[in-house]
Amino acid sequence: DTAVSQTPKYLVTQMGNDKSIKCEQNLGHDTMYWYKQDSKKFLKIMFSYNNKELIINETVPNRFSPKSPDKAHLNLHINSLELGDSAVYFCASSPRLAGGQETQYFGPGTRLLVL
Amino acid sequence: GESVGLHLPTLSVQEGDNSIINCAYSNSASDYFIWYKQESGKGPQFIIDIRSNMDKRQGQRVTVLLNKTVKHLSLQIAATQPGDSAVYFCAEKPNYSSASKIIFGSGTRLSIRP
Numbered sequence: 001d002t003a004v005s006q007t008p009k010y011l012v013t014q015m016g017n018d019k020s021i022k023c024e025q026n027l028g029h030d031t032m033y034w035y036k037q038d039s040k041k042f043l044k045i046m047f048s049y050n051n052k053e054l055i056i057n058e059t060v061p062n063r064f065s066p067k068s069p070d071k072a073h074l075n076l077h078i079n080s081l082e083l084g085d086s087a088v089y090f091c092a093s094s095p096r097l098a099g100g101q102e103t104q105y106f107g108p109g110t111r112l113l114v115l
Numbered sequence: 116g117e118s119v120g121l122h123l124p125t126l127s128v129q130e131g132d133n134s135i136i137n138c139a140y141s142n143s144a145s146d147y148f149i150w151y152k153q154e155s156g157k158g159p160q161f162i163i164d165i166r167s168n169m170d171k172r173q174g175q176r177v178t179v180l181l182n183k184t185v186k187h188l189s190l191q192i193a194a195t196q197p198g199d200s201a202v203y204f205c206a207e208k209p210n211y212s213s214a215s216k217i218i219f220g221s222g223t224r225l226s227i228r229p
Contacts, residue, residue, distance in 0.1 A: 004158075041202055043159070043219040056216050090158050102208070102217065103149070106158030 003027075004107035006091050012113045013081055020077045021110045023091030031055070032074040033092040033104065034066060043090070049074055050097055081114045088112070125224045134192040136223045138205035143186060147208040149217065150179060150190045154201045162190070162203075192225075200227050 004025045013019055025032060033056075034046040048056035052068045063079040074091060088111050092104040128134045140148075146167035151159035165172045165179045165188075172179050178191040188205050202222045209218075 041153075041222045043204065043222075045216050045218075048216065058216075092158070103161050103164065104159075104217070106160065108156075109158050 006107040025093040029093040035090040037088040134195045136190045138188040145207040149206045151204045152201045
């Protein structure tokens with residue numbers, strides 16, 4: 001299936017741990033994103049990569065580090081997890097960043113719960 | 116500052132009726148707008164978009180209206196079906212041509228009464 005996929009779907013962990021979420025898209029898109037959705041459904045962009053290059057880096061704690069080994073993958077590593085990191089994290093991709101090619105295709109989300 | 120907001124956090128509609136979901140934005144420079152649908156347990160899904168040089172755009176059973184004078188965006192869903200139950204987000208982009216981020220609004224939950 002052509003899609004944006006994320007692993008794991010659920011992640012339950014203790015405060016202070018380090019964890020990674022992986023994202024892959026086989027749509028041939030140039031641009032990938034990470035979003036955080038809180039309990040009130042508010043979606044906020046965290047990072048955007050275009051052809052493996054960081055384009056958007058919102059005000060996110062430096063405990064969050066994205067890595068793009070190639071343009072089909074954008075992983076998110078989180079160090080020293082805190083209770084406030086509990087949320088649903090969505091990966092998305094778009095053909096390009098601008099000019100009508102920025103329709104974003106979202107993955108199914110990773111539900112992170114920090115205890 | 117920039118903001119994308121919604122007039123109603125929840126909307127309950129009788130099956131078969133038309134639904135109208137509203138969105139207000141404050142950045143008059145925004146020139147590209149998108150509606151997304153998010154079903155329970157899934158990621159947001161693109162529905163329809165509109166550029167600021169248009170005031171109306173139609174898709175299959177959906178219509179987006181843009182009123183730049185009052186900075187208002189709406190999504191109309193015709194003959195609402197149970198499968199339309201979801202949270203709907205409007206989103207804006209300050210500049211259609213540039214590599215700027217898309218800003219999502221806070222969402223409206225649409226529920227369908229049988």
